[in-house]
Amino acid sequence: MRIVKKVAAIAVSLAALTSLSGCVSLFGLFGSKTPHECMTRVMYFESNRSSPDGMLAVGTVVMNRVNSHQFPSDVCGVVGQKNxxxxxxxxxxxxxxxxxxxxxxxxxxxxxxxxxxGVQDAMYFHTAGLSFPYRNMHYVLVAGGNAFYARR
Known part of the structure; x- marks a missing residue:
């Protein structure tokens, strides 16, 4: 009986931790999202919804972040990052x-x-047409209503 309670407590703890980042939990339990769903969602909400080029660019930024030590190492963790x-x-x-x-x-x-x-190593983008006074924004592409840039 004690073992069952401990396993249940561990499962609840795992669910709480993974829900904070939007990551897939143990064996897909607790209604968490798959990497495919997280990628689909970020493409749907962040690009011109009819632009395959813009969606591909957004997806490339997400994967650039996944491969960087500066961001979470999985798709849902990157997409779920606050702000x-x-x-x-x-x-x-x-x-x-x-x-x-x-x-x-x-x-x-x-x-x-x-x-x-065209995205190259860029890990950032914002709505095309906006401008910012920062000198470290190296723009590489405009696609799907977004301007993509790397920080230099």
Whole structure:
């Protein structure tokens, strides 16, 4: 009986920890999201919903971050970081079916290794047309309504 209680306590602790980052929990339990769902969601909410080019660029930034020691090492951890992507990116409802289908297709391509060549090593983007006074923003691409840049 004590072992069952300890296992249950560990499961609850794991659920709480993984829900904070939006990561996949042990064996997909507790309603957590898969890397594909997290990638689909960030592409859907962060790019022009009809732009495969913009979605691919957003996905490339996410994967650049996954591969950097400065960010979490998994897709859902990167997408779930506070103040990095659109509010509610992991929880809001996706209502445009055509855009959702396109985002899911593009997420599959990115998770299989495809990258936007124009993004290069950029790990940041903001809405195209905005300007900031910082001199360390090296712009590499505008796609899907976003301007992509690396910090130098």
């Amino acid at each position: 990095q992507f659109a509010d509610g990116v992991l929880s809001r409802q996706m209502t445009e079916q055509r855009s959702l289908n396109l985002a899911a297709q593009m997420a599959t391509r990115v998770l299989r290794g495809e990258r936007h060549p």
